[in-house]
Amino acid sequence: MLPSSTLDSAAALLVLLRDRGLTLATAESCTGGLIAGALTAIPGSSDVVLGGLVTYSNAMKTRLLGVPDDILSEAGAVSEPCARQMALGTLPATGADIAVAVTGIAGPGGGSAEKPVGLVYIGVARRNGTTEVSRHVFPGDRSEVRAETVAAALQAVMRLAESDSRDQ
DSSP, X not given: OOOHHHHHHHHHHHHHHHHHTOOEEEEESTTTTHHHHHHHTSTTGGGTEEEEEEOOSHHHHHHHHOOOHHHHHHTOSSSHHHHHHHHHHHHHHHOOSEEEEEEEXXXXXXOOSSSOTTEEEEEEEETTSOEXXXXXXXXXXXXXXXXXXXXXXXXXXXXXXXXXXXXX
């Protein structure tokens, strides 16, 4: 269950995107659809949210989002280049104006010294070419990491949409 503050952020993001005439799509790995779920929990979200892709496996990241095999074999699924390509690949796959993508290690297992549990990359891409990726290490158990990832992803989209509107 996501905190009410995250649902409030989702509602505020939908208002911003609606006011700007922008659409959004998601590509989610470690959150398994929670970002799309938070957005679509808000009535009327269908005029902004085009859809979401849960690309949990590497094969799906490649097949649906065009993440190259060399990125997955060299940098790994939990990496800046993978999050970037996931976001970029979501734009043509969905036709959205903005895409947000997340990939990470929610735990409790799967972490290493180089890539600890809680490591998450969030990529946001705008059809005009603006792409940003941020790296986070969230504390807590699996549910907490996933909830923090959703909150951070919503904020990343908000920042991109706000900065994009100032640049026009």
